Amino acid sequence: MDMEQAAFWLAGCIMFALGIIVLVISGVVINNILHRFWKPVKLFTPDSWTAFSPPERYVETTEVSPKQLQITDTDKAEPKLKAVPKTKTK
Numbered sequence: 001m002d003m004e005q006a007a008f009w010l011a012g013c014i015m016f017a018l019g020i021i022v023l024v025i026s027g028v029v030i031n032n033i034l035h036r037f038w039k040p041v042k043l044f045t046p047d048s049w050t051a052f053s054p055p056e057r058y059v060e061t062t063e064v065s066p067k068q069l070q071i072t073d074t075d076k077a078e079p080k081l082k083a084v085p086k087t088k089t090k
Contacts, residue, residue, distance in 0.1 A: 001009075
């Protein structure tokens with residue numbers, strides 16, 4: 001390899017690297033311009049397995065009145081099973 005071929009090889013590597021950098025920067029700019037027009041793609045997260053149904057949502061304490069937040073004695077009691085009437089078998 002003589003000096004001319006080495007110079008062209010070095011210039012080619014530099015130009016290739018600059019081209020890749022320009023492509024990456026232009027991709028980031030286009031993404032930032034258009035980001036509000038699509039929803040992000042989420043793979044392998046718990047909400048990605050819900051398909052197209054909305055995720056479950058729990059009520060916040062700011063959304064209910066203070067009267068609804070009070071816990072009564074009946075809420076603290078354990079549930080009791082009622083006696084099941086026996087049926088006659090034939």
